[in-house]
Amino acid sequence: MHTDTERCVRAVRSKDARFDGWFFTAVLTTRIYCRPSCPVVPPKDRNMTFYPSAAACQQAGFRACKRCRPDSSPGSPEWNHRADLVARAMRLIADGVVDREGVPGLAARLGYSARQVERQLLAELGAGPLALARAQRAQTARLLIETTALPMGDIAFAAGFSSIRTFNDTVREVFALAPGELRARVPKRAAAGTAAxxxxxxxxxxxxxxxxxxxxxxxxxxxxxxxxxxxxxxxxxxxxxxxxxxxxxxxxxxxxxxxxxxxxxxxxxxxxxxxxxxxxxxxDLDADPAAIDGQLRADPLLAPLVDKAPGRRVPRTVDEAEFAVRAVLGQQVSTAAARTHAARLVTAYGEPVDDPEGGLTHLFPGPERLASLDPGSLALPRSRRTTLTTLVRHLADGGISLGSGTGWDEARDRLTALPGFGPWTVEVIAMRALGDPDAFLPSDLGIRRSARELGLPHTPAALTARAAAWRPWRAYAVQYLWAVDDHPINSIPGRDA
Missing domain, CATH: 3.30.310.20 (DNA-3-methyladenine glycosylase AlkA, N-terminal domain)
Known part of the structure; x- marks a missing residue:
């Protein structure tokens, strides 16, 4: 979007927060960059230029605005609905891969050379993987500076900097303040968008x-x-x-x-x-509800659902392998039964943790720990046990990857090849683990029931044909259709309707 100057100027003039994270405004006279919704008086049009990322602004010599804090705006929704190389790279960079494994590690996960990845990111975002990771480290550093009493040396290494000198230089360059000056400013104002x-x-x-x-x-x-x-x-x-x-x-x-x-x-x-x-x-906090709801409203049978409760997100996961295991445990059983099966796995194979503030007791066991499970100990049909153990084995040995850099179509193909993986299981994993916003569940009983109630086609083939107009947001249409049913997944306990 940053190349559409007229549209960007309109967004800045109207201080439209919907475009925060879509692009960044750099002011040529002050050498400061802002988010579109910055509360200060907009500069003259001729003094504005636009960049697709905070890292590109920083690399061009602009400093982050102290009022609107553009580096802490919502992430670009571009990386949610795209499955190309750049989108996959950005998801991996957000997941800290460059800090832990370097650019060669990022490239290896993507299946490209480091030079190809660098070239693609520079062409689209104006910054390479190191600059993008550096911008992320700077934001983490500011978060720790402003929200903890940690010594600056501890913050530097916690944020991923290789030395205190690099930490100091980066903070000064990005925020035009030394680390100590950033911390001194906190009591003078509320830390908008970060911690208290x-x-x-x-x-x-x-x-x-x-x-x-x-x-x-x-x-x-x-x-x-x-x-x-x-x-x-x-x-x-x-x-x-x-x-x-x-x-x-x-x-x-x-x-x-x-x-x-x-x-x-x-x-x-x-x-x-x-x-x-x-x-x-x-x-799903980086979603763009204006684009999603706008398209779904175009269907007259979906429009009342969207108008009644706009802004539905897709509940996703913090661990893709965990969700895949839970999806298999949930095949053809009730929600309560799926929770019971998962809890038994957790008790038997999960790593214990201490939770002084509540009742959390374990980490969900990873594929490596589950690879040693005894199929006979599972209170599941034999075919389901085979499905689970086969999935776990492929996840543990790398035969199947569901991480942030995985291609959605490739993952679907590999899952479909496993025994016991039908369209429902593959698509629910695509929707909630892989993050594909166009994943669709036309065979889901709840979806078919809701479709019938709304007057939509309710056979899988007919509903899929009707849903073509909802693309690429069919996963969000699923959330609106599920909401037709009176089911606990549609409400927060104790929250007034």
Missing amino acids: SGTSGVLSLRLPFRAPLNPDNLFGHLIATGVPGVEEWRDGAYRRTLSLPYGHGIAALTPHPDHIGCRLSLTDLRDLTIAISRCRRLL
């Missing part, structure tokens, strides 16, 4: 999103399907354990009208960036 407090081991922050956001199906689904010991609803927050590269964590996510409250307890602060990224992905 930080105690030992616990960080509290605000996760921004594009309005509207309807929390009912989003949190309702996560709560209703939550695995005991791994997930819980407590004191108005969805809480769950996280398995992270350097340790483990616990996230508590609370819906508010203009943000999601997020409390993170981490055993290693180096996992902060990836924990935030996974929480945002879980709640």
Whole structure:
């Protein structure tokens, strides 16, 4: 969008927050870059230029605005609905791959050479993978500076910088303030878009999103399907354990009208960036509801559902392999039965964790731990046991990858080749684990029931044909169709209808 100057200028003049994260405005006279909704008086048109990423702005020599904090705006929704190389690379960079494995590791995961990845990112985003990862490190550093009392040296390494000198130079370059000056500013104003407090081991922050956001199906689904010991609803927050590269964590996510409250307890602060990224992905916070709802409203039978409760998101996952295992456990059984099967796996194979604030007890076991499970110990039909053990074996040995850099079509093909994987299982994994916004479940009984009630075609083939007009947002149409049913996944416990 950043190449459409006229449209960008209109968005800046109207301070339209819907475009935050879509593009960034760089002011040639002040050498500052802003988000479109920046509250300051817009500059003259001739003094504005536009970039597709914060990293591109920084690489061109612009500093982040101290008012609108453009580096903490919602992420670009482009990376949600695209499956090409650049989109997959951006999802992996957000997941911290460059910091942990370098550009060669990123390229290897994508199946391209490092030079090809660099060239594609530069062409589309104006910045290569190192610059994009650097911008992310800078945002993590500011978050820690403003929300904790940690020494600056600890913050530098927690944010992923190789040295304190690099940390100091980057913070000064990006924010035009030294780290100590950034921390000194915090008591003078509210830290818009980030945290308000930080105690030992616990960080509290605000996760921004594009309005509207309807929390009912989003949190309702996560709560209703939550695995005991791994997930819980407590004191108005969805809480769950996280398995992270350097340790483990616990996230508590609370819906508010203009943000999601997020409390993170981490055993290693180096996992902060990836924990935030996974929480945002879980709640689909980088979605563009204006584009999604606008297209779905064009169908006269869907329009009343969208108008009644706009801004539905797709509840996703913090761990793709975990969700695939749970999808198999949920085949042809009730939600309660699926939770029971998953809880038994967790108790037998999950790593115990300590949760002083609640009732979380374990991490969900990864494929490597589940590879040793005894099929005979599973209270499942023999065919289902075969499906589960085959999936776990392929996930453990790398035969199937469901991570952020995986191609959606490739993953579908590999899953379909496994025994016991029909269209419903493959598509629900595509929707919630892979993050494909166009995944569709025409054979789902709840979807067919809702379609019949609304007057839509209710056979899988006919409904698929009708849903062609909803592309590429059919996964969101699924959320609206599921909402027709009176089911616990559609409401938050204790929340007034």
